[in-house]
Every structure is written in structure tokens, then in C-alpha cells.
Amino acid sequence: MFIDRAKITVTAGNGGNGMSSMRREKYIPKGGPNGGDGGRGANVVLIGDANLNTLIDFRYKRLFKADSGGKGQTCNMHGRGAEDLLIKVPPGTIIKDEATGQVLGDITEVGQTIVVAKGGRGGRGNARFVNSVHRAPTFAELGEPGEERTLLLELKLLADVGLLGYPSVGKSSILSMVSAAKPEIAAYHFTTLSPVLGVVSIAEGQNFVLADIPGLIEGAHEGVGLGHDFLRHVERTKVLIHVLDVSGMEGRDPIDDFHKINNELKLYNERLFKRPQIIAANKMDLPEAQENYDRVAEYMTGLGHEIYPISAATGDGLTALMQRASKLLADYVEEPEELEEAKVYEAKPEDAFSIKRDDDGAFVVEGAGIEKLVAMTRFGDEEGVQRFQAIWRRLGIDAELRERGIKEGDTVRIRDMEFEFRP
Missing domain, CATH: 3.40.50.300 (P-loop containing nucleotide triphosphate hydrolases)
Incomplete structure (x- = not known):
């Protein structure tokens, strides 16, 4: 059966969690933190395969999830990075992001690869947070979540x-x-x-x-x-x-x-x-x-x-x-490609954020930096929460919420996390 269109969902691997541990050896008092970083999550990669000439394989399998990175270990040992997930497609396949309509790539040659979802970086172990003031931190980061996308695949045959x-x-x-x-x-x-x-x-x-x-x-x-x-x-x-x-x-x-x-x-x-x-x-x-x-x-x-x-x-x-x-x-002389209207993308600093009110009255905070911080913070760790609060204030979110009229007990929502505002 010849299938020339398909829709699939790909999820890159999460980064491995950082390790929180202290060096404990005989005759070495106050060994200090030695928790290692987590490994990087696997990317999702599409690759052109000469043995395929249809997208029929995606009729039966539409969800692809890459492996997560390994957890950090003691003795400053980093977790193992996960191997990329390779998805084979026939040459002539155009890849589009369903949410934005953006063309992510066009695979025209055998062996050509395109990364369609990036794996998350590994969380840092507590050894990475040592400084002159805080000599023995106990907190470590969680791994960064991998990207998730729904892709539209469209095959245009490569015939002469x-x-x-x-x-x-x-x-x-x-x-x-x-x-x-x-x-x-x-x-x-x-x-x-x-x-x-x-x-x-x-x-x-x-x-x-x-x-x-x-x-x-x-x-x-x-x-x-x-x-x-x-x-x-x-x-x-x-x-x-x-x-x-x-x-x-x-x-x-x-x-x-x-x-x-x-x-x-x-x-x-x-x-x-x-x-x-x-x-x-x-x-x-x-x-x-x-x-x-x-x-x-x-x-x-x-x-x-x-x-x-x-x-x-x-x-x-x-x-x-x-x-x-x-x-x-x-x-035959190859025709020059028609130039599409240039799209201007405004580079936003990772610290940038926006605040809006949801229908239920909650204050919704959005922004790449703060969302990543929420995803990688261990809220069950007191030092981790203190670090989160310090960054929260440094970014100016606390002050902005007050200007918007937030009151004690109001709900603040970031991604899937909800917080109760306390002065």
C-alpha cells in the first residue's frame, strides 16, 4: 500500500537527574559534595533510508519516545547519555511541525538526518553548586524535560x-x-x-x-x-x-x-x-x-x-x-529556488517572562527560563526551594505579581505546577 502522508508524535528523552551525595571516606573529614550530573536525554532524529518508498510504517506506529539520560552518581560520576532515537523515512519526505506549520526539514538523500526533537540536558549534581559561601549544598537539579512535537510527514517522490x-x-x-x-x-x-x-x-x-x-x-x-x-x-x-x-x-x-x-x-x-x-x-x-x-x-x-x-x-x-x-x-539545469518571504524571529532572553490571568483567577507565569527552572527543581528539598525562591525574586516575578494585585492565598500556575502565594 502506498501511503504518502502521516502524522506522528515524537518525544525526546529527559535529562537524567543530578545526584546529591557527600564524600564519606575514612580519614577524610568533611569530604564535601560529590554528586555527579545526569546524562543528556536522547534526541529524536529522522534519517533517509533507501529501502523505504512509502510512509506506511507510520500507519501502525505513531508514537515515538526516546530514552532518558542516566542519573548522576557519587564520586562526581556523570550519568550516561542516551543514544539518539533514529526513525527511518523514505527520501523525499518533508517534515512539518503541526502546531506552527513550520517546515523543519526536507530529507532528499539517503543517510541525511534531521533532529526533530532535542533531548533534555542532565540535571547538575550538588557538587556543581559549591561556592565560597555555600560549601556543602545538598540540593541537585532534576533533568530537563525533552521536547515533544507532533509532526506532519509528507512524501513527494524523487523521480527524474x-x-x-x-x-x-x-x-x-x-x-x-x-x-x-x-x-x-x-x-x-x-x-x-x-x-x-x-x-x-x-x-x-x-x-x-x-x-x-x-x-x-x-x-x-x-x-x-x-x-x-x-x-x-x-x-x-x-x-x-x-x-x-x-x-x-x-x-x-x-x-x-x-x-x-x-x-x-x-x-x-x-x-x-x-x-x-x-x-x-x-x-x-x-x-x-x-x-x-x-x-x-x-x-x-x-x-x-x-x-x-x-x-x-x-x-x-x-x-x-x-x-x-x-x-x-x-x-537539465536546476531551477533557482523561489525565496520565501523572510520571517523575522525576535530573540527573547531566557529570563523573559509574561503574566496573565486564567479564567479561574489564577496568575499564570510563562517563560522559557522560569518553566525550565520549575521542571528541574526538587521541591521536596528545602535548599532546592530556597534556590528557586532566590531566582524567582531575581527575575522580578515577585515584584511583577505584586504590581498586578496578587493577594496572599492566590494561586500562581507555572506549567503543571501550582503555588499558593505567600508574601
Whole structure:
């Protein structure tokens, strides 16, 4: 089954907790703190795999959670860092963040990797908090939580040449004749419901990937007839072979078909419309095609398009067509990427925070620094709480809450933690 879209949720590993311990050895009084740091949590990494050509694996598994880092140990020994979680995807996969719509990356090569969720850093052990004033701290940090994201995966096939045309014009028959691919072939429309790839070998060391794109119809650019699902796979092709049923068996005019399909390309993506395009006049083994060919050939030549008479049923003309496609592919010059409108991201200091009132009257404090501090503080440790309160005041949160009119007993909420305000 060919699946070209998927939604998955990935969670990176949490950092390991820091250790709180004191050095206790005979003849060494007041050994001091020796708790080590926790290990870093595992990242979630997507990697291109040559053995995959569909996203079907994500139909059955949609949740991925990486391992957490190891806990810090005594004697200043750090916890073990967790190994990254590798998720294999087929080349041609675009990764988007569902929450923001931001494109996180595009995997176009085998072995290419993209980190989609970063693991949390390990919490610091109590040995890291020794200073000239506080010589024997007992508190240690918890590990930082790993990132969690919901990702949208979208596969666009990586083919060199694409076969375009209305349903039942013979695209699948052409692919089966020039490659080892075995697409379904039948005498009804939309026999092919998903793109099929085949490798065309012209000579030793000279081959290219040919894609049979399911038949397009009028209105495809608006999604009619699964148009968006089909057109998406044409975007990465470099050369287009436009297959026409010159016989007119379906009661349609091949010239009219040509313009309708090209209009769909233009409306969907202007760059597709400008790709090198050669015309394959198919079904030349039929008498009706021979009668129509001269008219169609004269018209296409007048538009500046090369036209090749072929018969997918007998194989006539296919060799010349594939050789020409290979030559156009060799001469193809990569189009410059269209620059998207620049997005300006304002860098906010980690100490920045904001305060708002929730519907239940609670004061909600938000900010990367304070949220991380809450997640990594051991609130069951008195020294840890004192450190939290000191940082809370240093950041100016206490003063800001007072200006907002907070009263004793009011609720303050940070992430999943709730506090009762006390002066």
C-alpha cells in the first residue's frame, strides 16, 4: 500500500537527574559534595533510508519516545547519555511541525538526518553548586524535560521523469514496457491510484527513474479527483512526458486534453508548467490515431514541443522517446529556488517572562527560563526551594505579581505546577 502522508508524535528523552551525595571516606573529614550530573536525554532524529518508498510504517506506529539520560552518581560520576532515537523515512519526505506549520526539514538523500526533537540536558549534581559561601549544598537539579512535537510527514517522490496525462491514455502501459515495474493495467479510468516508479536503462551506467503519475483531470489543482495527491508527486521531476491518446477513443480531443492538463499544472505550480515537456502521441497502432496524428503533430510543433508517435501496446517508438527524455535530463539545469518571504524571529532572553490571568483567577507565569527552572527543581528539598525562591525574586516575578494585585492565598500556575502565594 502506498501511503504518502502521516502524522506522528515524537518525544525526546529527559535529562537524567543530578545526584546529591557527600564524600564519606575514612580519614577524610568533611569530604564535601560529590554528586555527579545526569546524562543528556536522547534526541529524536529522522534519517533517509533507501529501502523505504512509502510512509506506511507510520500507519501502525505513531508514537515515538526516546530514552532518558542516566542519573548522576557519587564520586562526581556523570550519568550516561542516551543514544539518539533514529526513525527511518523514505527520501523525499518533508517534515512539518503541526502546531506552527513550520517546515523543519526536507530529507532528499539517503543517510541525511534531521533532529526533530532535542533531548533534555542532565540535571547538575550538588557538587556543581559549591561556592565560597555555600560549601556543602545538598540540593541537585532534576533533568530537563525533552521536547515533544507532533509532526506532519509528507512524501513527494524523487523521480527524474514524470508521465502525465488524462486517465487511460496509456501511462502505465508505457512504464511497464520500458522498465521492470508492473503497474496495474486495465480498461477503466483511474486504474492507477498511487504513483509507481520504474528505472529506465538507456545504456550501461545511463539510467533514470520514471514515475507513472495517476491520471489528472480538469480541476485537479483544486483537489478534484485526488488532484493534490497526484500533483504533489510531479513537483520534484525534472522532465515531463505528456501522454496523449491521439486516437480520440474516449471522445475527447487530444489537443484539448493537452491544454487542460497544462492549465492544471500552471494553476497548481507555475514552475511545473515551465519544466521541459515532450509529447508522446500514443495508440498509433489504431487507425483513428493515424488519421489524427498529422493535425496534432503540426499543432504541437507550432507550440515548440517535440512530439513522438508511439504505441505502448506494441512498443513502437518507445526507445526514441526514452532516449530523448534521457538527453533532456542530462541537459537539465536546476531551477533557482523561489525565496520565501523572510520571517523575522525576535530573540527573547531566557529570563523573559509574561503574566496573565486564567479564567479561574489564577496568575499564570510563562517563560522559557522560569518553566525550565520549575521542571528541574526538587521541591521536596528545602535548599532546592530556597534556590528557586532566590531566582524567582531575581527575575522580578515577585515584584511583577505584586504590581498586578496578587493577594496572599492566590494561586500562581507555572506549567503543571501550582503555588499558593505567600508574601
